[in-house]
Amino acid sequence: MIDVYTTYLTVVIALALCVILALVRVIRGPTAPDRVVGVDTINTIVIVGMVAFGMAFREVIYIDVAIVYALLSFVSTLFLAKYLEGGEF
Amino acid sequence: MIFDYLIYVFLGIGLFFNVLAGVGLLRFPDVYTRLHAGTKCTTFGSIFLIGSVILIGLKLWWEKDTNGSVLALHSALALVAILLTNPVGAHAIARAAHRSGVKPVRAIADHLAESPPLQTGEKTDKKQQPQEEGGK
Numbered sequence: 238m239i240d241v242y243t244t245y246l247t248v249v250i251a252l253a254l255c256v257i258l259a260l261v262r263v264i265r266g267p268t269a270p271d272r273v274v275g276v277d278t279i280n281t282i283v284i285v286g287m288v289a290f291g292m293a294f295r296e297v298i299y300i301d302v303a304i305v306y307a308l309l310s311f312v313s314t315l316f317l318a319k320y321l322e323g324g325e326f
Numbered sequence: 327m328i329f330d331y332l333i334y335v336f337l338g339i340g341l342f343f344n345v346l347a348g349v350g351l352l353r354f355p356d357v358y359t360r361l362h363a364g365t366k367c368t369t370f371g372s373i374f375l376i377g378s379v380i381l382i383g384l385k386l387w388w389e390k391d392t393n394g395s396v397l398a399l400h401s402a403l404a405l406v407a408i409l410l411t412n413p414v415g416a417h418a419i420a421r422a423a424h425r426s427g428v429k430p431v432r433a434i435a436d437h438l439a440e441s442p443p444l445q446t447g448e449k450t451d452k453k454q455q456p457q458e459e460g461g462k
Contacts, residue, residue, distance in 0.1 A: 239334070244337065255345055257348075258349065259351050262352055268423075274351070274357065274365075274419060277419065278351055281408060281412060282368060284407075285340075285375050285376065285408075288379055291379075297396050300403075304404045307408055311415055314415040314419065315418050317419075322421065322422040
């Protein structure tokens with residue numbers, strides 16, 4: 238039987254390093270679509286991190302928060318893309 | 327126990343692809359290639375990471391722990407949300423980058439310029455564009 242708590246906390250820490258890697262791209266991206274790509278990547282990694290966190294603590298409410306965060310980040314990504322595209326909404 | 331090794335393999339694949347997404351986001355030269363790294367790799371990695379959570383939940387359910395089944399079901403819902411929303415967002419970002427004038431690196435010509443019926447009044451009058459797009 239594996240140690241779920243330690244394993245998934247390690248996974249969350251590794252995902253936090255991925256978030257830092259993507260955050261570098263958000264900070265020094267040359268154009269605005271680069272920054273949007275970085276933010277989209279951070280959103281996906283944070284969703285997976287929330288699911289892993291919920292598994293580590295055996296809390297279902299964290300995973301529900303992850304579902305809602307996924308749908309809201311999708312709406313925000315679509316809005317940012319529409320804003321970059323220009324024109325009327 | 328082969329089940330535990332399966333979970334470790336899933337975690338390894340998922341973490342490898344997520345780290346690959348971060349590295350690719352830093353190393354690639356272009357918006358479109360960065361979009362490949364940042365969206366496809368995280369989607370594939372999150373399939374395996376959430377898949378390992380689902381496997382542990384199913385194992386807990388097999389051991390008569392009802393919390394495990396709820397964990398597995400809600401993780402599957404989160405996975406479905408990621409799988410439905412991530413490619414659509416990537417496509418929207420790519421289209422927005424192309425229409426806002428970002429060229430691929432080392433590109434000479436843009437063969438993906440707008441389709442011929444749109445070229446007449448495309449740049450000059452902005453009001454025509456949403457009407458044309460409404461039919462799609």
